[in-house]
Amino acid sequence: EVQLVESGGGLVQPGGSLRLSCAASGFTFSISSYAMSWVRQAPGKGLEWVSAINSGGGSTSYADSVKGRFTISRDNAKNTLYLQMNSLKPKDTAVYYCAKYTSDTVVAGTGSWLYDYWGQRTQVTVSS
Numbered sequence: 001e002v003q004l005v006e007s008g009g010g011l012v013q014p015g016g017s018l019r020l021s022c023a024a025s026g027f028t029f030s031i032s033s034y035a036m037s038w039v040r041q042a043p044g045k046g047l048e049w050v051s052a053i054n055s056g057g058g059s060t061s062y063a064d065s066v067k068g069r070f071t072i073s074r075d076n077a078k079n080t081l082y083l084q085m086n087s088l089k090p091k092d093t094a095v096y097y098c099a100k101y102t103s104d105t106v107v108a109g110t111g112s113w114l115y116d117y118w119g120q121r122t123q124v125t126v127s128s
Contacts (some may be wrong), residue, residue, distance in 0.1 A: 001025075002027055003119075004117055004120075005027055006022050011126075017087075022083075022084065032076035033055050037050075037052040040096045043093070051082070052107075053072045054104055060072050061106055061113065066092075069086050071083070071086075083101075085124070092124060092126050095122065096124055100115060
């Protein structure tokens with residue numbers, strides 16, 4: 001079964017840190033040839049693109065809302081994507097999804113045509 005499985009979410013106080021992971025399995029091809037993304041959805045709101053990384057990991061992009069606080073990375077040998085989140089704020093509270101782009105082109109968006117696989121999501125709650 002093809003799947004992207006996120007982990008690492010939880011409850012954290014403002015100013016704290018979390019590291020999300022997204023492990024890919026079941027693919028008949030290597031996802032190391034594709035860009036990957038993190039997308040989130042806050043309660044009552046639409047999808048928000050957060051960050052993306054190209055296949056080799058040498059190019060990253062961030063939404064202004066997380067720039068300087070979040071770091072995306074990947075380990076292609078482990079088929080795993082990461083999101084290090086520091087200085088977390090209550091407005092970061094959301095469910096977070098990892099998603100695989102259909103190519104190695106990074107586009108800062110959430111359109112369904114951009115992605116062909118999504119993770120099952122992980123909840124991040126920032127609250128005191």
